[in-house]
Amino acid sequence: MQITFTKPELPKRGTLVVGLPQDGNLGAGAEELDRVLGGGLRRAIEGERFKGRPDQVLTLLAPAGSELDRVLAVGLGKPDELSPLKMQAVGGRIASALGRRVEGSATVWVESGQGSGMEAAEMAAHLAYGAILRAYRFDRYKTRKPGEDEENGETADVTLTGLEILCEGHQSAAERYEVLAKVAEGVHLTRDLVSEPANVLYPETLAARAKELSEVGVDVEVFGEAQMREMGMNALLGVGQGSARESQLVVMQWNGVPEEAAKGKTPVAFIGKGVTFDTGGISIKPSASMEDMKWDMGGAGVVIGLMKALAGRKAKVNAVGIVGLVENMPSGTAQRPGDIVKSMSGQTIEILNTDAEGRLVLADVLWYCKERFKPKLMVDLATLTGAIIICLGHEKAGLFSNNDELAKRLFDAGEAVGEGLWRMPLAPEYDKLIKSDVADMQNIGQNRGAGSITAAQFLQRFVGDVPWAHLDIAGVTWAKKDKPTVPKGGTAFGVRLLDRLMADYYEAE
């Protein structure tokens, strides 16, 4: 979707959207529009009991007194309660309301209401950001063109392709939006990756997609099985050994700090679980909903999208992103329950359930990251446990950390972007639950309780004393329902959050 910003001037035709504050006076633009429509806007608002609440949208079709096709009034809520997040939601609702109704472009008039804490330019930039986030579609496998299904009773599938946003300070709005749009590009990349089916996206093709980031200045290395074997990554390799697809390790580096200034400073690191399909392996999953396991590479998808966002907006930070890519399949070469592997760290692991594979991948990637980069901090993301969905549903992701300051920063960044986290405990009592009779540890807990926590305790054995946080995103990676800025499907939960974490705490001035 193409988004442009220009100075406020009432358009003559097409679709016009006006934002109206809750219980407030109409702004100058809305007043002017009302005059053109001979008082039609006011009458419609009063007739429809439109109060300007943030969830309200009112459509006037072909309003008399003008050549406009339609006027859409959207509620902005109370002016003193406006926030970037609320404006993003407004933009998302506009994109959703017009997305399949308007062919081509629409105009949006943004005014800052009385007593508003936000300038029109900032409001406009966040509205645009919300619209672009919501307008995402994954339709590359739809071979029929828009409208072709009409005969079968389906409505014409028109597409909103642009928004022209009118506001005071339109140049400043465009500058602000430019940065946000780069984050949105990262979000869209992650959603693309998470949405791809596993016959198309497997370790080598996912690595190739990551490799494309070199076009935006990210340094990308790809390692295959032979190299990983040499490095001793047997925990990761064991997970992929039943698959016909070769496992891959991808290391991405974005160096946004000039070499001089970066001397003696260590990077921040992001690690992602990239199981391109999780059948469970020999401990095979039931077939119901197994198709969901195409998005078991969601953590890796977030790390790749995040690197694109950081590079795209030229973030002044040195960041490393590492993803372990494997396919978990049953076969004659697959790992068996009872197998014992020696991880890169030297610690041995008894595999009691081949479906608890994500932690095995992360164990080697976390250790590798720590040894090679000596990072300032590590954050891993993984669709790690079904148990976290039992705990937190699909609203928040689980946060585990060995460092209170990092945990607090992550929590705050999540609140700021609308990607909520909830902290879960780590404690020696839980660590005991992964003691093994025959190896240094086993890959599942001794009973069915606290499944997400025992998984996190397992990871903690591979991070040494590096400040570390683990985000269990199993419940939030895929959405079955639309949200204002997140259409159903792959959410890219984590990209906005970690981009914000960098911006707020780790970027040089």
Ligand code: BES
């Ligand atoms: N990828 C799954 C976790 C998952 C489940 C993600 C549902 C998204 C939706 C993970 O590899 C897994 O299978 N975990 C097991 C662990 C168990 C065997 C200890 C689980 O959660 O059941």
Ligand code: MN
């Ligand atoms: Mn599994």
Ligand code: ZN
């Ligand atoms: Zn998995």
